[in-house]
Amino acid sequence: IGHTPAGVLSKKCFSRKFEKHFYVPPRLRDASGELVDSVNDWHFAMINDENRNEFYFQLLQHYIIPEKTKVIEIGAGSGILSMMAASLGAKSVLAIEGSLDMARLARINIQKSNFAYKIKVVNAMSTDVQIKDYPDFLPADVLVSEMFGTLLLGESALDYISDILSRRMLTQNVVLPRFGAQYAFLIDCPHVESISSVHSYRGIDLSAINDLRDTASVVFTKQYGFRLNSVPFKMLSKPIRIFEVDFAKDRPGFLPLISTREVVIQESGSCSAIVLFWSAYEYIEEKRFQMSTNPEETLHNFCRDMQWGQAIQLVEFEGAIASSSSLSSHVNAGEIIEMVQRVSHDSVLLQFGLRRL
Amino acid sequence: IGHTPAGVLSKKCFSRKFEKHFYVPPRLRDASGELVDSVNDWHFAMINDENRNEFYFQLLQHYIIPEKTKVIEIGAGSGILSMMAASLGAKSVLAIEGSLDMARLARINIQKSNFAYKIKVVNAMSTDVQIKDYPDFLPADVLVSEMFGTLLLGESALDYISDILSRRMLTQNVVLPRFGAQYAFLIDCPHVESISSVHSYRGIDLSAINDLRDTASVVFTKQYGFRLNSVPFKMLSKPIRIFEVDFAKDRPGFLPLISTREVVIQESGSCSAIVLFWSAYEYIEEKRFQMSTNPEETLHNFCRDMQWGQAIQLVEFEGAIASSSSLSSHVNAGEIIEMVQRVSHDSVLLQFGLRRL
Numbered sequence: 242i243g244h245t246p247a248g249v250l251s252k253k254c255f256s257r258k259f260e261k262h263f264y265v266p267p268r269l270r271d272a273s274g275e276l277v278d279s280v281n282d283w284h285f286a287m288i289n290d291e292n293r294n295e296f297y298f299q300l301l302q303h304y305i306i307p308e309k310t311k312v313i314e315i316g317a318g319s320g321i322l323s324m325m326a327a328s329l330g331a332k333s334v335l336a337i338e339g340s341l342d343m344a345r346l347a348r349i350n351i352q353k354s355n356f357a358y359k360i361k362v363v364n365a366m367s368t369d370v371q372i373k374d375y376p377d378f379l380p381a382d383v384l385v386s387e388m389f390g391t392l393l394l395g396e397s398a399l400d401y402i403s404d405i406l407s408r409r410m411l412t413q414n415v416v417l418p419r420f421g422a423q424y425a426f427l428i429d430c431p432h433v434e435s436i437s438s439v440h441s442y443r444g445i446d447l448s449a450i451n452d453l454r455d456t457a458s459v460v461f462t463k464q465y466g467f468r469l470n471s472v473p474f475k476m477l478s479k480p481i482r483i484f485e486v487d488f489a490k491d492r493p494g495f496l497p498l499i500s501t502r503e504v505v506i507q508e509s510g511s512c513s514a515i516v517l518f519w520s521a522y523e524y525i526e527e528k529r530f531q532m533s534t535n536p537e538e539t540l541h542n543f544c545r546d547m548q549w550g551q552a553i554q555l556v557e558f559e560g561a562i563a564s565s566s567s568l569s570s571h572v573n574a575g576e577i578i579e580m581v582q583r584v585s586h587d588s589v590l591l592q593f594g595l596r597r598l
Numbered sequence: 599i600g601h602t603p604a605g606v607l608s609k610k611c612f613s614r615k616f617e618k619h620f621y622v623p624p625r626l627r628d629a630s631g632e633l634v635d636s637v638n639d640w641h642f643a644m645i646n647d648e649n650r651n652e653f654y655f656q657l658l659q660h661y662i663i664p665e666k667t668k669v670i671e672i673g674a675g676s677g678i679l680s681m682m683a684a685s686l687g688a689k690s691v692l693a694i695e696g697s698l699d700m701a702r703l704a705r706i707n708i709q710k711s712n713f714a715y716k717i718k719v720v721n722a723m724s725t726d727v728q729i730k731d732y733p734d735f736l737p738a739d740v741l742v743s744e745m746f747g748t749l750l751l752g753e754s755a756l757d758y759i760s761d762i763l764s765r766r767m768l769t770q771n772v773v774l775p776r777f778g779a780q781y782a783f784l785i786d787c788p789h790v791e792s793i794s795s796v797h798s799y800r801g802i803d804l805s806a807i808n809d810l811r812d813t814a815s816v817v818f819t820k821q822y823g824f825r826l827n828s829v830p831f832k833m834l835s836k837p838i839r840i841f842e843v844d845f846a847k848d849r850p851g852f853l854p855l856i857s858t859r860e861v862v863i864q865e866s867g868s869c870s871a872i873v874l875f876w877s878a879y880e881y882i883e884e885k886r887f888q889m890s891t892n893p894e895e896t897l898h899n900f901c902r903d904m905q906w907g908q909a910i911q912l913v914e915f916e917g918a919i920a921s922s923s924s925l926s927s928h929v930n931a932g933e934i935i936e937m938v939q940r941v942s943h944d945s946v947l948l949q950f951g952l953r954r955l
Contacts, residue, residue, distance in 0.1 A: 255814075258815065259814065259949070260943060262855050262856055263940050263942075264938075265814050266814065268809045268810075269809075269810070269812065269814060272809075272810060276810065277810050278812075280810040280812075281794065281810070281811070281817070282822070284807070285794050285796055285807070285811075286793040288804060289793065289796060289797075294799055294800075298800070319806075319807045321799060321802060321804060325800070328801070328802065342810070346806040346809060347806075350802075350803055350806045353806065354801075354803040432900055435643070435900060435901055436643040436646065436901060437638065439642055439645045439646060439676070440646075442645075442648075442651055443655070443685070445678060445681045445682065445707075445711050446707055446710040447677075449676075449703040449707045450641070450642070450703055450707070452629075453629060453633065453638070454638070454642075455612075455626065455634050455635075457612075457616065457620070457621065458638075460638070463822075463823030464823070465820075465823075466819065466820030466822075466823055466824075466825070466907060467823075467824065467825050467900075468823070468825075468828060471825060471828035498619050543792060543824075544793060547822065547823050547824045548793070548823070583619055585616075585620075590616070594621050
């Protein structure tokens with residue numbers, strides 16, 4: 242499995258970042274430095290994403306039959322989804338969390354919320370948990386998890402879920418959320434161009450640096466340090482569904498390593514970048530419930546806009562000159578271009594290429 | 599010296615990030631992965647910061663006497679400042695750059711701009727350069743450099759400059775820019791609070807996670823993934839000058855490891871965080887020339903706002919309860935509080951503490 246969550250591998254103390262005359266609050270002194278960093282970097286934002294919490298609440302509410310349903314959660318973190326399940330009447334909840342410190346904090350939250358009698362927190366990677374060790378909890382009826390990154394499969398959600406299913410730890414393969422889809426669209430964005438190439442300054446030629454322009458990597462907006470929604474951009478294409486995944490049926494490796502499709506340009510402009518977002522969804526009585534990183538949906542949700550944000554890949558038409566001028570990336574409304582999509586064997590990395598037809 | 603720039607240590611190839619079926623443009627295949635990452639992460643943005651370029655142009659224009667002045671640059675990067683110096687008539691320029699790939703690109707830029715006859719690019723750390731090896735260039739008359747991070751001394755600018763001065767590589771200690779100052783102010787910012795602590799959700803207690811709230815580290819807004827200027831905030835104090843540095847006179851270690859000062863609260867509010875910014879400046883004929891990361895100055899400069907941005911430290915009053923509620927961090931206009939400032943031995947890390955008086 243490609244992705245291992247923070248706080249599982251490194252046990253290096255948070256205090257070690259600081260010299261002796263610095264102040265470290267007692268509550269942080271013995272915590273894993275990597276865990277403190279990731280909780281502050283995105284965990285708080287994630288837990289405060291109310292729309293995300295409501296999405297899971299709706300799904301759990303529908304699937305949990307009070308006093309009957311047994312639930313398993315992978316990557317329980319703070320324990321919020323497990324406690325939701327418990328509050329909705331789940332018979333039992335097995336909450337699996339890989340980080341020792343995080344598992345300890347989840348137990349405290351669960352104790353404080355008076356759910357300790359039905360939730361068991363296990364500090365382990367889900368791949369190491371065996372049915373026989375938890376006969377009161379497994380097999381479970383519902384698997385709930387939120388292991389999505391800025392890319393839908395960037396934190397190996399399908400691999401961890403698939404492992405549970407293949408070992409028959411679920412009675413009826415109810416996986417929440419069941420579906421996900423990864424989307425891409427093209428943008429014209431002068432702000433992105435201003436931070437991804439150089440021109441001359443007062444007659445001084447700086448173009449050689451453009452040789453290092455990275456048109457090969459998918460980069461998260463969080464990594465750049467700005468929210469896409471905080472700058473103006475123009476969509477040059479509609480969102481294109483790159484792939485869809487059924488977490489209850491698809492298995493790792495279901496995506497072709499390379500595939501191509503045609504994309505219709507909707508608006509003329511300079512093609513600066515490809516933007517990637519995803520949606521996770523579920524149909525309940527024909528109604529669609531959805532959680533998405535579509536910029537339209539993250540716009541008024543600062544926590545999600547900052548934390549997941551979107552992913553961006555700078556664009557270079559294959560065969561164009563190395564130091565691509567804005568002219569070489571101009572596209573016209575009505576034009577059809579070819580988009581090549583590459584996926585790593587573990588589905589963690591994506592890459593796109595554009596070709597003129 | 600605490601900080602070593604990207605691309606100097608790691609020679610790991612950019613191509614190694616990708617599996618064989620991914621596409622990597624030929625120009626990137628053999629480049630250092632770390633260098634490609636840092637050029638795309640902030641170098642492009644830095645070079646396109648026009649206000650920064652103009653600041654250096656003004657300083658160099660004043661100090662360079664055509665056909666007389668010899669210039670040395672540390673951390674030449676793309677070569678832009680060295681080429682500015684050459685275009686302003688410098689007799690010679692020694693451009694020192696630690697990264698092999700970057701030095702190679704600087705040479706190409708210099709060649710293309712026809713300055714190869716007066717600029718020599720040396721691929722080395724400045725601390726390894728000896729006067730005797732460059733008799734035509736050293737000692738120089740002017741040292742120009744831009745080695746500022748999100749924190750003024752976060753990339754060890756003073757250490758590298760000081761090393762040059764102590765080895766008498768400059769005739770008259772003209773260092774550009776000569777002065778710098780680090781500032782801090784307090785803010786009330788609900789957006790920052792929404793990504794740095796949790797409350798309950800539908801009666802579920804999540805407060806144990808607040809134990810991991812990092813009130814000890816200074817974190818860059820770029821690292822969080824949002825620009826401070828893209829969210830509303832209220833200043834609770836005026837900017838406080840934390841320290842001032844004279845790059846031509848001060849030596850590493852000039853800052854006390856611990857010091858305290860009193861801060862007057864100007865506006866009542868919930869004290870969410872301390873914001874840090876800096877200014878680098880120079881007086882020419884009594885006129886002040888300045889480059890700054892003050893949010894007011896980065897507001898309309900996307901490149902600087904995204905790249906340097908500001909640094910933030912979450913606030914916790916010493917002695918307050920661990921899971922600080924908003925009440926415990928409330929301050930009133932007119933109130934005077936004590937601010938403790940801690941500096942690491944290499945001046946790279948800062949930390950602040952607040953105490954009620």
